[in-house]
Amino acid sequence: MRKENLLGYLLIAPAVALITFICVIPLSQTILYSLRYYNLTDQANERFIGLENYFKLFSDSKFYDNLANTMIFAAVSVVLQLLVGLTAALLMNAASRGAVLVRAVVLVPYAIPGVIVAQMFSFMFHGDFGVLNALLRQSGILSSAFPFLAKPGWAMACIIITNVWKQFPFVALLLLSGLQTIPAELYESAEVDGAGALKRFAYITLPGIRQMVLVVLLFRTMADIRIFDLVYSMTGGGPANTTSTLLYQAYIFLFKDMNFGLGSAWSTIIFFIILTISLIYLSLFQKEE
Amino acid sequence: MANKYRRRLARIVLGVFGTLFCTALAFPFYWQFVTALRNPQDLFKMPPELFPSRLSLTYLRLVFAEHNFGAYLLNSVIVSSISMLLSLIAGMPAAYAISRVHFKGRSFWSKFILSANMFPIIAVATPLFITFRSLGLINTYAGLVIPSMVLTLPVTIWTLRAFLIKLPIELEHAALVDGCNRFSAFVRIILPLIAPGVFATAIIAFIGAWNELMFSLIFITKKALRTVPMAIAMMPGEYSLPWGEISAASIVSTLPVIIVVLICQKQIIAGLTAGAVKG
Structure with a gap:
């Protein structure tokens, strides 16, 4: 038994050490920085200031705007990803001949970097040269150029659509694996009993993938709260900060303003939001075991 | 009869x-x-x-001839491949440990590794920037490889673990009875059997590193050292209406990955779903 312990520790040591050096130690440093006045452009005045960065953060309306943007982005994204992902999963599960095609369509967005996806969609949403504008004008819905990414509200909608396209594959694949665990006999006997397609969906399919939906919800929420690349390359937080999210703003504080103290306070808050969700997630697994 | 038509209609x-x-x-x-x-x-x-009536390779030629895209592609390939390799080297033993070795605290350390996957990079970016600057790692491949590799490590470990626990443990026991020690049992019996899984994991890790943007933005200031995502993110600011170039650069850098993913789709789907769900 002792030997087994030693072997275990020896084998996980490199991975644990790396994660400690790159994640755990820097995180504690970030928390320490968040308690200091620490500005690279004003290094002479660096000092410990307690919770002042946090007071400043919580009394700034910018924080609440960014928090609201982030939550709206994450909530709408996750719901839409679930809808598109479930549709794709049902199609993959049902269509025997078309399944290959659906699978290809699902896997392509996964393999494309977020930045590239952002540029693809920026071009499609472009006011003067975008295909969306062209189609809407041709069909008479729009009479003049409409720059989607420069209009408050619309810009957020564009980023959400882009994010849904990039991220639904993960949802689709997870839900598909959930669908495949539902025994076919259940459907067959329900059909014999005269249950229609809708009834079968509501009473067999949905309960069968309930657990998986929960997993997907939490996993995607955590990931979408961390949104950065799409905001960075599609809008830069604009117009008028309507697409600025917590993480993007933290990045601006840290690496544009070089305000390490305040930026670290924002980062610490983001970390704790995600930690809370991940604790829910892990306790969910515990219950399953 | 009516049922048959309804089915066909459906x-x-x-x-x-x-x-x-x-x-x-x-x-x-x-x-x-x-x-x-x-x-x-x-x-x-x-x-x-x-449906374009005529096609041209102008933009494809342009990104390589004028925008130095070949160099960015090479940077990304180097950084992502090394990250992937190191991540497999550190991840393989850990995956074996958390799926096959009964050591004390196994559940805690499994969760510790998994939770690193959920880390917001921004929460570690500043200290890493300061440390890397004092170590002279800014504007080096190593400065990108180290964080990218650690970033892909949790997924690598959990994906490998999912493939490992699917193997019947009796196989390993039989090898041990036949006089193998654990290491040779792993190399001779287990590794060949999970080879497709290792390959899928490698691709998933590669894509993870390949997509990474924030570390490049923070740790790279020299234009020649830009990675593909960074180079493409910078294009709109540097050229006016660069959509032809951006699309060409995107296609060049994503098509090979897409082809590999489509060829190995079975394994990759297994790997992707396994990473999130405890098997």
Whole structure:
């Protein structure tokens, strides 16, 4: 038994050490920085200031705007990803001949970097040269150029659509694996009993993938709260900060303003939001075991 | 009889709906592809031709000849491959440990590793920036490889673990009875059996590193050292209306990955779903 312990520790040591050096130690440093006045452009005045960065953060309306943007982005994204992902999963599960095609369509967005996806969609949403504008004008819905990414509200909608396209594959694949665990006999006997397609969906399919939906919800929420690349390359937080999210703003504080103290306070808050969700997630697994 | 017709009708509806759904989802990629191959004179034609009447390699040539894209591609390939390799080297023993070795605290350390996957990079970026600056790692490959590798490590470990626990433990026991020690049992019996899984894990890790943007933005200031995502993110600010170039650069850098993913789709799907769900 002792030997087994030693072997275990020896084998996980490199991975644990790396994660400690790159994640755990820097995180504690970030928390320490968040308690200091620490500005690279004003290094002479660096000092410990307690919770002042946090007071400043919580009394700034910018924080609440960014928090609201982030939550709206994450909530709408996750719901839409679930809808598109479930549709794709049902199609993959049902269509025997078309399944290959659906699978290809699902896997392509996964393999494309977020930045590239952002540029693809920026071009499609472009006011003067975008295909969306062209189609809407041709069909008479729009009479003049409409720059989607420069209009408050619309810009957020564009980023959400882009994010849904990039991220639904993960949802689709997870839900598909959930669908495949539902025994076919259940459907067959329900059909014999005269249950229609809708009834079968509501009473067999949905309960069968309930657990998986929960997993997907939490996993995607955590990931979408961390949104950065799409905001960075599609809008830069604009117009008028309507697409600025917590993480993007933290990045601006840290690496544009070089305000390490305040930026670290924002980062610490983001970390704790995600930690809370991940604790829910892990306790969910515990219950399953 | 009526039932039979209803069934056929249902199949047709499903087929039509499925086709529409797939077309809508495939369109952005198709558009990118077409934009990359457009003749420069047609690029800003309004309305754009949905099916271009003529194609040209102008933009593909341009990104390599004028925008130095070959160098960025090479940077990304180097950084992502080394990250992937190191991540497998550190991840393989850990994956074996958390799926096959009964050591004290195994559940805690499994969760510790998994939780690193959920880390917001921004929360570690500043200290890493300061440390890397004092170590002279800014504007080096190592400065990108180290964080990217650690970032992909949790997924690597959990994906490998999922493939490992699917193997019957009796195989290993039999090898031990036959006089193998644990290491040789792993190398001779287990590794060949999970080779497809290792390959899928490698691709998933590679894509993870390949997509990474924030570390490059923070740790790289020299233009020549830019990675593909960074170079593409910078293009709109540096050229006016660079859509032809951006599309060409995107196609060049994503098509090989997409082809590999489509060829190995079975394994990759298994790996992707396993990473999130405890098997």
